[in-house]
Structure formats: structure tokens, C-alpha cells
Amino acid sequence: MFLFLVFELKCAMQEYPWGRLGSDSEVAQLNQNNDPSFQLQPNQPYAELWMGTHPKGPSIIKNGTLTGQPLVNWIKENPQSLGAKVQEKFNNKLPFLFKVLSVNKSLSIQAHPTKEHAEKLYKERPDKYPDDNHKPEMALALTPFEGFCGFRPVDEIVKFLQDIPEFTTVVGEDNASQLIEAFNKGGDLATTCRDALKRCFTGLMTRDAETITKQLNTLVQRINNDDVSPQEGSILQRLYRQFPDDVGCFGVYFFNRVLLEPGQAMFLGPNEPHAYLSGNCIECMACSDNVVRAGLTPKYKDIPTLCDMLNYNPSTPNSKIFPCRKDAKDDHVTIYSPPVPDFAVDKIEVDGKVDYTISAYNSASIILVIKGQAEANTEQALKIHRGSVIFVSANQNLPLKCQSEKLLLFRAYCPLL
Structure with missing residues (x-):
């Protein structure tokens, strides 16, 4: 029988460059209240607070005779603390990683593999994919929170292709024509439409850097001078300031922009394209750090893998807001x-x-x-x-x-x- 059933944790903080600065970061504020030794720096980005047992940011017990012991070690010694069903299904390991995120600059355009795909990537390229677990995740807004999630309805993408020549050029005129033709014949959910959407997105992501830079610079200049898709143009300008000449800036014309109010959530299953843009959120996920990236990041980009694995089902922003429910036994x-x-x-x-x-x-x-x-x-x-x-x-x-x-x-x- 283990003695301690409840205890406080000291948690790891990640200072990634995209984090919110100083006291503007919810991560920094929470950590300052949790860890008296933490010295907040006003110009330092504080991006993530990790609560759990992941080896890249393990939590430490901070009270009583257990002070200083890693949570993962205590769980190994006391696996019954997980609960019988969790012990059996997840091999005596805590299956989730709990986080707080404070986003100032956009995170990469990315997706997470299925469990089977994660195991394959880990086996073939452990240097790039260092764990073999899947990473479904959910973001729950603490403040107004903005992100990309899923492909837009195809009629919106078609309109951008028809109205914005720079977008058509980077996608490829043949790819654009095939998507327009497929949409006119079968609508959003036709298999031919999804195939054409995949060709368009792959065409963009594999376009040579010189073409991307030229077309992006031309488009940014036009947005500055003209009324070019005002909402998307404003977001593109913001992304361009954060990541000049990055192919991911054109993602604004492919992906839904989802705005969450505090208390709203979005769930990101396997192969769902997404990128967080701004705000503070709670995040919970399987205990993994498996990410396939392809834009808006200085990190490793695996464009062929991402383009091949994505879910190309068009959707609407509202469909990406995950439903919650009141507990029937406790209205709190x-x-x-x-x-x-x-x-x-x-x-x-x-x-x-x-x-x-x-x-x-x-x-x-x-x-x-x-x-x-x-x-x-x-x-x-x-x-x-x-x-x-x-x-x-x-x-x-x-x-x-x-x-x-x-x-x-x-x-x-x-x-x-």
C-alpha cells in the first residue's frame, strides 16, 4: 500500500521562440505562482508548461518526504496509482501529457501520425521521430485562441485560385484547373475533388523556393496596396512578418481559421493539418512529442511525409469546435x-x-x-x-x-x- 495519494508537482517549462513574452505569457504567470525560485524575464518567451511524465519535460514531486522525486519514478514504484484499467491498457504508464500553451508567433503547419505510422517513422528515422507513440491532442482555450485546423470548403479554395494569381502560380496552374474541374463536377466530398486538393497542396509545398519568394513578395505588396481577400490577407501579412519567404504563409488559403472563445476546444486527430496562431490554451494529448512539420518553422520539415499522410476532407471552421457536455452527476x-x-x-x-x-x-x-x-x-x-x-x-x-x-x-x- 502506498502512503501518499495526493501531492503537488513542479513542472517543466519550455522556452520556445514562439512563446508569449514575459508576464504576457500565461505559462510564465502560472509557473511563477508554482515555483518560487523562478525569475521571470520580461523579454523571454515562455511557450509551454508540461505536466506529466514525458522524458523531455518530466514533472517533479514538490512536497513532503517525496520532494525532488520524478513523478515517473514514483509511478513505476506505485503503478496501482494509475487505476487498474489504465495499468492494463497502457502498461503501467501515465498515458497523457497535460500542457499550458502561450502562443505569440504561429507554430508550424503540422500533423500527427497514427500509432502504426508513428511506429514506422520511429523505426525508419529515429533521429527525426524519437518516439513511437501517436499524438492525438485537444486544445481548450483559456483566452481567445486562434488556429488553423483542417482544409477549407473547396469552393473557398477555388475562389482564391480564381482571384489570386500568385496563389495559382505556386499551386501550379494544371493542379488548380484540375481542382476547379473536379469541384464543378462533384462538389467537396467527391473522391476526385479530394485527390485534386492533395495535388494542389503538394504542388504548393514542393514548389521551388525562388518561385515561392517571388510570388509571396508580389502578393504581400499587393495586399499592402489593394483590397486582396482582407481577412486572409491580414493573416498572411502577419505570418510573413514572422516567417519571411516561408511557403507556409500560403496555408491561409488552404486551411480553416478557427477562433475559440474561452472554454471552447478543438480536437486534432491523426493526419489533421493544423497550426496554432495566437492565444493561451490548455492542451492535453497522448504522451508523445511526435510531429510531422512542413512550414512556418525553422525545425526539420518532412514535406513528402506530411503531404502523403494528411486528411484531405474539406470542412468548415464551426465543425472543428469540439463539443463538451455537463456532467450529469455534478453541475460544477x-x-x-x-x-x-x-x-x-x-x-x-x-x-x-x-x-x-x-x-x-x-x-x-x-x-x-x-x-x-x-x-x-x-x-x-x-x-x-x-x-x-x-x-x-x-x-x-x-x-x-x-x-x-x-x-x-x-x-x-x-x-x-
Whole structure:
């Protein structure tokens, strides 16, 4: 029998260049409240807070006699803390990675492979793909959050091809003509239309750098002087300032721009093209860092793999907003449960200085406090506040005495309940 069932975590922070700067970063603010030794630098980008056991950013236990012990080591010694079903399905490992992201500059145009594809990439190119797990993920907005997700309806892409000659040139005139013809014959969901869309996108991504630079510079100059697709033009200009001459700037004409309000989410399954553009979000995913990139990044780009693996099903921005639901047993809880076994997220909101108990699940949980203060009734006195990160073992509830008018928590867990 293990002694400690609930404890606080000190979490790894990633200072990627695309992160928001200084105190403008939710990541930095939360970490500052969690780690008294952290010295915030006003011009430093703070991009991600990692909560979990991934080897590139493992969490450390920060209270009691376990202080300083990596969470992954404690779980290895106490696998029953995960819950019986999680132990069996995920081989005694925590299956999810919980994050906070603060996005200032856009992240790469990317997608994540299926489990089978991830294993193949790892076997063939372990230097580029260093783990063999899939990476379904969900972004849940803390502030207004902007991203690309999925291919636009084809009629919108066709209109851009007809109205913007620079876009047609980089896609390739033959490819553009085939997409227009396929759409006129069969509409968005015709197989020939999806095939033509793949040829167009591959044509763009494999276009020579000289053509991309010339057409992009010409288009940016026209946008500055004329009314060229105002919304998309404004985003393209922003991407161009961040990544001059990058082929990914033209992605604005292929992908849906999805705007999430706080509390809204989008789920990114395998082979779904996406890129985060701006804002702060909670993110939860399978415990992996497997990414295939092809634009808007200085990192390794694997264009052939990305173009071949993508889902070319057109969609609308609204269709990319993932539905949530109220917990029928607890109206303080909103559940975000995507169609994967690795993770789900609860949003817990408590109003008033009241007693509230976070229910026991047959899964280990990681809880992040976004707002408010409370005292947890555990085997050790535990005061939680904004920035606190708490590990809760399976089958363990967490009684709280709320000490503020508003308490906002997010809880990641494995939904094999």
C-alpha cells in the first residue's frame, strides 16, 4: 500500500521562440505562482508548461518526504496509482501529457501520425521521430485562441485560385484547373475533388523556393496596396512578418481559421493539418512529442511525409469546435472527452466559499488551478492556488474548502472509467 495519494508537482517549462513574452505569457504567470525560485524575464518567451511524465519535460514531486522525486519514478514504484484499467491498457504508464500553451508567433503547419505510422517513422528515422507513440491532442482555450485546423470548403479554395494569381502560380496552374474541374463536377466530398486538393497542396509545398519568394513578395505588396481577400490577407501579412519567404504563409488559403472563445476546444486527430496562431490554451494529448512539420518553422520539415499522410476532407471552421457536455452527476463539471482512450479533460468551476469534493476516478489525474484558492483535506495539509499542479491517484477523492469566490480547475485523466 502506498502512503501518499495526493501531492503537488513542479513542472517543466519550455522556452520556445514562439512563446508569449514575459508576464504576457500565461505559462510564465502560472509557473511563477508554482515555483518560487523562478525569475521571470520580461523579454523571454515562455511557450509551454508540461505536466506529466514525458522524458523531455518530466514533472517533479514538490512536497513532503517525496520532494525532488520524478513523478515517473514514483509511478513505476506505485503503478496501482494509475487505476487498474489504465495499468492494463497502457502498461503501467501515465498515458497523457497535460500542457499550458502561450502562443505569440504561429507554430508550424503540422500533423500527427497514427500509432502504426508513428511506429514506422520511429523505426525508419529515429533521429527525426524519437518516439513511437501517436499524438492525438485537444486544445481548450483559456483566452481567445486562434488556429488553423483542417482544409477549407473547396469552393473557398477555388475562389482564391480564381482571384489570386500568385496563389495559382505556386499551386501550379494544371493542379488548380484540375481542382476547379473536379469541384464543378462533384462538389467537396467527391473522391476526385479530394485527390485534386492533395495535388494542389503538394504542388504548393514542393514548389521551388525562388518561385515561392517571388510570388509571396508580389502578393504581400499587393495586399499592402489593394483590397486582396482582407481577412486572409491580414493573416498572411502577419505570418510573413514572422516567417519571411516561408511557403507556409500560403496555408491561409488552404486551411480553416478557427477562433475559440474561452472554454471552447478543438480536437486534432491523426493526419489533421493544423497550426496554432495566437492565444493561451490548455492542451492535453497522448504522451508523445511526435510531429510531422512542413512550414512556418525553422525545425526539420518532412514535406513528402506530411503531404502523403494528411486528411484531405474539406470542412468548415464551426465543425472543428469540439463539443463538451455537463456532467450529469455534478453541475460544477464540464467534460471534454475526445474519441481516444488516452485522455479526457474536466473543467471544474466552483462559486463561493463552500466545501466541494473532486470525485474519485478509476484513473490517476493531474489538476491545474487557473483561478482561486482552496485548502485540500489530504494526508498532508495542502493549500492550492493559481498555478498549483496536483497529482491525484486513482480512486482517491479530493475534498476542498474553497477560500475564494471563484475556483477554476482543469483536470486531465484517462477516461477508462
